[in-house]
Amino acid sequence: MVSISAPNSATSEQLVEGLSAPDSARVLDALAYATAAYGDKQTFAGRSALEFAIGVATTLAFLRSDAETRIAGLMFELTLLEPDTAADIEPRFGKQVCDLATGVRQLIRLRALTQAQHGGAGGRGKNAAQQAVAQVETLRKMLLAMASDMRVVLVRLAACVTTLRYFADLKLFNEMTREYGKETLDLYAPLANRLGIWQLKWELEDLSFRFIEPEAYKRIAKMLEEKRMMREGFVSSAILRLQTELASAGIQAEVFGRPKHIYSIWNKMRGKELDFTALYDVRAFRVIVADVKTCYTVLGVVHNIWTPIPKEFDDYISRPKPNGYQSLHTVVTAEDGRPLEVQIRTNEMHSFAEYGVAAHWRYKEEGGSNFAGQKYDEKIAWLRQLLAWKTEVADAVVGQEEIQREWVEKLKSATLDDRIFVMTPQARVLELPVGATPVDFAYHLHTDVGHRCRGAKVDGIMVPLNTQLKNGQTCEIITAKGAPGTAGPSRDWLSAGYAVSTRTRSKIRAWFHAIDMQETLAHGRSLVEKSLQREGKTAVNLEALAQKLGFAKVDELFLSVGKDEFSLRHVEQALHDNGEVVVPEDAVLVGKSRASSVEQGAKSGVLVVGTEGLMTVLAKCCKPAPPDSIVGFVTRGKGVSIHRATCKNFEEMRAKAPERVIFTEWGSTGHDTVYPVDIFILAGDRQGLLRDISEIFSREKINVIGVNTQSAKGQARMTFTAEISSTAQLLKALNVIKDVSGVLEARRS
Numbered sequence: 001m002v003s004i005s006a007p008n009s010a011t012s013e014q015l016v017e018g019l020s021a022p023d024s025a026r027v028l029d030a031l032a033y034a035t036a037a038y039g040d041k042q043t044f045a046g047r048s049a050l051e052f053a054i055g056v057a058t059t060l061a062f063l064r065s066d067a068e069t070r071i072a073g074l075m076f077e078l079t080l081l082e083p084d085t086a087a088d089i090e091p092r093f094g095k096q097v098c099d100l101a102t103g104v105r106q107l108i109r110l111r112a113l114t115q116a117q118h119g120g121a122g123g124r125g126k127n128a129a130q131q132a133v134a135q136v137e138t139l140r141k142m143l144l145a146m147a148s149d150m151r152v153v154l155v156r157l158a159a160c161v162t163t164l165r166y167f168a169d170l171k172l173f174n175e176m177t178r179e180y181g182k183e184t185l186d187l188y189a190p191l192a193n194r195l196g197i198w199q200l201k202w203e204l205e206d207l208s209f210r211f212i213e214p215e216a217y218k219r220i221a222k223m224l225e226e227k228r229m230m231r232e233g234f235v236s237s238a239i240l241r242l243q244t245e246l247a248s249a250g251i252q253a254e255v256f257g258r259p260k261h262i263y264s265i266w267n268k269m270r271g272k273e274l275d276f277t278a279l280y281d282v283r284a285f286r287v288i289v290a291d292v293k294t295c296y297t298v299l300g301v302v303h304n305i306w307t308p309i310p311k312e313f314d315d316y317i318s319r320p321k322p323n324g325y326q327s328l329h330t331v332v333t334a335e336d337g338r339p340l341e342v343q344i345r346t347n348e349m350h351s352f353a354e355y356g357v358a359a360h361w362r363y364k365e366e367g368g369s370n371f372a373g374q375k376y377d378e379k380i381a382w383l384r385q386l387l388a389w390k391t392e393v394a395d396a397v398v399g400q401e402e403i404q405r406e407w408v409e410k411l412k413s414a415t416l417d418d419r420i421f422v423m424t425p426q427a428r429v430l431e432l433p434v435g436a437t438p439v440d441f442a443y444h445l446h447t448d449v450g451h452r453c454r455g456a457k458v459d460g461i462m463v464p465l466n467t468q469l470k471n472g473q474t475c476e477i478i479t480a481k482g483a484p485g486t487a488g489p490s491r492d493w494l495s496a497g498y499a500v501s502t503r504t505r506s507k508i509r510a511w512f513h514a515i516d517m518q519e520t521l522a523h524g525r526s527l528v529e530k531s532l533q534r535e536g537k538t539a540v541n542l543e544a545l546a547q548k549l550g551f552a553k554v555d556e557l558f559l560s561v562g563k564d565e566f567s568l569r570h571v572e573q574a575l576h577d578n579g580e581v582v583v584p585e586d587a588v589l590v591g592k593s594r595a596s597s598v599e600q601g602a603k604s605g606v607l608v609v610g611t612e613g614l615m616t617v618l619a620k621c622c623k624p625a626p627p628d629s630i631v632g633f634v635t636r637g638k639g640v641s642i643h644r645a646t647c648k649n650f651e652e653m654r655a656k657a658p659e660r661v662i663f664t665e666w667g668s669t670g671h672d673t674v675y676p677v678d679i680f681i682l683a684g685d686r687q688g689l690l691r692d693i694s695e696i697f698s699r700e701k702i703n704v705i706g707v708n709t710q711s712a713k714g715q716a717r718m719t720f721t722a723e724i725s726s727t728a729q730l731l732k733a734l735n736v737i738k739d740v741s742g743v744l745e746a747r748r749s
Contacts, residue, residue, distance in 0.1 A: 014058050015070060023067035026461070027057075029095060030071040041081050045176075051664030053077050055162035060154065063197065069151045071101035073158060090375050103160070106472065118640075153191060155442050157200050158186045166209035173214055173455050181211035185263075201209065205263040220262045238340060242287070245301050253298060254288040282717055283334075284341035290351050292317060295344045302342050306332035309339065317349075423474045423632035433521055434608060435500045438465050439493055442477045443504040450504065451511060452479040452487040466498045488515070506687065514671035514711065524562025531568045537575045547649055550620030552678060552719060552749045556708060606630065606642050606664050616664070618675065621645035623749075624727050625675035632662040641666070676705065677730060678749035684714040684742035692740050697722060700733040721747065 015031060016024035038050035057073035071093055079086045090098035122466055148493050164184065167177045185208035192201040200371035210217045235257045246253050259731070287298050295317060302308075312331035320326045327345040334340045420432050422441055430444050438458070443450030467476060480487035489508045492498065499505045532538050546554040549570060560566035606616045617631070622644040624630050629645040633653055642652035642664060654661050683689055690709065697704050697720070706721030724730045732749060737746040 011054060011058070014593050015054070015061050017061050018064055019067055019669070022715060026067050026093070027070050030074050030097075031057075034074045035087065037078055043077065043163075045163060045166065047163075049077050049081060052159075052162060055165070056158045057153065059158040059200075063154065063158070063200075064402070065151065065154060068094070068096045068100060069154060071097045072104065072151070073155050076101040076104040076155060076172075077158075081107065094411070100151055100155060102747055104155045106130055107152060107156045108159075134509050154197075157188055157192050158202070160184050161200050161204055161207070164204065178408075179213045181208035183207045185212065202261045202263075206261050208262040209266065216266055217262060220265055220452065223458065234334070234336070235285060238283075238334065239285055241305065242302065246287075246303060249297070249301060249505065250714050251294060251297060251301070252290065253294075255285060257285045257519065275562045283338070284343070285522065286343045286345070286350075288345060288347055291346055295328055295346060298344050299330065301333060302330060302344070306334055306340065308332050311337075317345075339494060361733060420469060420471050424489060425476050432469065433501055437467060437498055437500060438463065438469065438475055439489075439498045440501040440504045441475045442479075443499075443507050444499070445477065447507055449477055449479060449505060451489055453477050453489070454480045456486075465493075466496060476545055504522075510711070514565070515560070517710065520562035521558050522562075524558035524560070527561050528558060528571060531571050535572060539690075540575065544652075545574060547621055552680070555710075559708070564649070566647060606632075606640075606666060614680070616642055619643045619647065619649070621649040623675070623677045624676055625665045625730070627726055628727060629663050631668065632664040634660040634662055672701065674725050675725075676696050676721055676723055679720040679730070679734070680745070680747055680749045681718040681737065681743060682745040683716050683718070683740070684744065685714050686742050688716070689716060689740075689742060693718070693720075693737055693743075696733060696740070700736070702729065702733055715744075 005443075012028060012031065013627075016027050019027065034053055038048075038053065041049040043049050043052050052074075053074045056077075057070045060070045060073045061135065074091070075089055075097060079089070086098060086102060089101060126151055163180065167180070184204055189201060189208060192204055206217075211338055228408055239255050239257060241666075243255055246255075287302075289295055309331045314328075314329040317326045317328055324350045327343050329343055331339050331341050371421060396485070420434055420436060421429050422436070423429055424445070430441060432440055432444060438456030439453060441456070442453040453465070456465060456470065457476040457478070458466070458467065458473050460474075460476075488511055490498075491512065491691040493508055494505060500507060528542075528552075529538075532540060542554045542557075548558040549557060549566075551557045551560070557566065557571075563567065606618075620642045623645045624642055630642050631645050631650060632640040632642055635641050635649060640662060681693065690707075694704070703723040704720050705723060706719075708719045710717045717745060727748075732747070734746045737743055
């Protein structure tokens with residue numbers, strides 16, 4: 001066992017730096033309590049628990065945190081080693097300290113989960129690797145969301161950097177330190193970056209990298225050390241020279257160096273496949289000015305002092321990056337012949353780059369692309385600004401307890417309160433809306449899991465399906481037995497608080513819509529079959545009967561009958577009529593047609609060759625429209641039925657009664673006459689498909705008077721009845737529809 005001596009005065013001074021006298025007394029009291037309570041206890045890594053606790057608290061003091069956060073840094077390891085001590089902490093140090101220590105303990109509980117999730121995607125496919133990256137990002141959000149007080153995250157970050165410093169001091173290089181470094185680099189360093197705690201961010205990255213890639217770390221560290229004095233001296237002299245030139249030109253500007261740390265240099269060398277000597281921004285600095293005009297003036301001064309490298313100039317002010325980032329980037333050749341990078345921007349641009357959607361972490365972690373989590377970004381940006389403000393005014397507010405309390409309250413309330421993060425038993429993390437239930441969780445896993453959901457366990461305990469889930473819980477779904485598709489949801493899930501997510505509710509509605517369609521189809525089939533039995537025509541070809549009645553498929557006939565939209569007397573008429581059956585205009589109830597449609601009595605524009613005055617009706621089975629090749633068939637008492645020349649129904653009738661065929665052609669009609677046609681579309685089923693196709697019809701000025709859609713096995717089969725003025729108009733619309741995402745086939749029926 002290791003014997004621990006009492007902390008010296010230097011340590012005590014570090015712990016209370018920047019605090020008021022009363023707060024300093026509280027921290028020192030906590031230090032005395034911790035010294036006695038920890039004794040010879042050790043952490044999981046074999047380090048003295050007291051030394052570790054003091055290291056965490058000292059790091060928090062360096063970040064100018066409040067007294068409660070520093071005390072929590074001293075105490076949280078004690079609650080891990082001896083959970084019962086939490087009951088002693090609250091009476092002595094207050095509820096805030098106890099809650100902070102408990103919150104840190106909950107985050108540390110995620111270590112096993114994070115180790116399972118960020119174990120790497122090596123050897124896996126591209127999709128698996130992308131899913132692994134997405135899971136790590138979700139875990140980062142979860143770490144923030146689980147913290148009811150954002151100071152919990154600060155303590156966790158301080159604990160990470162303290163542990164890594166310990167590993168580095170002892171030069172421990174083994175599988176444990178490598179895994180800890182990878183966990184930190186994947187999860188905690190990005191959080192420090194997003195929260196604007198740069199003092200921790202670079203150290204977490206460098207220390208993690210040291211254990212993950214020790215040889216690469218040593219190589220880059222050696223190269224930096226060999227040139228450190230020269231590089232730092234050159235950057236300082238370059239800044240001084242530029243400041244002198246700017247002052248001579250009457251330009252007020254802030255100029256400061258931008259040194260690179262080891263992990264950042266390695267990332268750049270690996271990402272751009274560059275040698276160390278070829279890195280342009282190993283020596284770099286920024287210039288911050290008041291306005292855009294001055295940016296370009298400073299650029300001219302820089303190019304006058306040093307020779308620019310033309311290919312390395314980027315004007316992101318006149319051509320901002322897709323996410324709005326603005327700045328002038330130029331690389332010049334310095335006096336020693338080596339490159340020097342200079343970035344020039346306004347205060348507003350700098351603020352946006354540091355705190356807005358173009359923050360530096362976006363380029364490093366997301367590749368510079370746009371990102372959907374806008375509200376999440378705004379929350380993090382606000383937190384970073386808050387932390388920066390706290391550091392700037394820390395000295396001024398010492399003793400001003402009211403201002404300190406106001407800052408603490410803002411920091412406590414800065415949580416991601418619109419999302420929760422729940423785990424599966426296999427350690428996968430799902431992001432759900434606040435108030436989500438096990439039903440939402442099940443549908444988020446998979447639609448079929450949601451349909452078959454019959455119960456749930458939360459943290460191993462059976463709960464009702466309308467239980468609201470909380471951050472960090474583990475949910476296990478109990479499903480109905482049997483093949484997929486054999487079980488379904490309850491209608492109560494839509495009305496009794498079981499489904500909160502819009503996504504879940506839409507999937508439940510889709511299930512019942514499909515069930516209702518099947519019931520209507522079965523009801524219509526039963527009515528048609530009974531009608532056939534009454535007429536003694538059970539052997540009739542149903543597909544042919546449906547086409548004879550103007551339906552493309554027999555299921556459409558069953559649905560129309562099942563919905564009471566089509567009368568069975570028309571079916572009976574078709575059974576007794578050996579010739580063409582012309583269905584009356586009111587047989588099928590469709591959408592409202594235009595007044596100039598032939599459906600509503602407008603002239604069809606058909607000329608019967610050699611005969612005048614005959615009534616003509618466009619056949620519903622093939623729905624001809626100009627300039628289709630057409631033929632006529634003389635019906636009994638209904639005039640001439642006009643078909644497309646390729647109509648299969650017409651071919652059957654001509655074979656039975658060729659003498660009743662009559663030649664026809666299109667004549668002149670009103671300029672606004674339209675003709676009904678059927679359009680068939682096959683597509684992969686997705687949300688918004690019907691809306692996208694409907695928008696195309698609207699843009700092409702095509703009126704849709706009837707829609708029939710069915711979805712099965714991920715495919716949507718859609719039939720539209722639309723009014724067109726010519727087939728050319730239809731072909732144009734079909735070509736556009738074929739370009740819609742997911743559409744596999746689009747044609748006229």
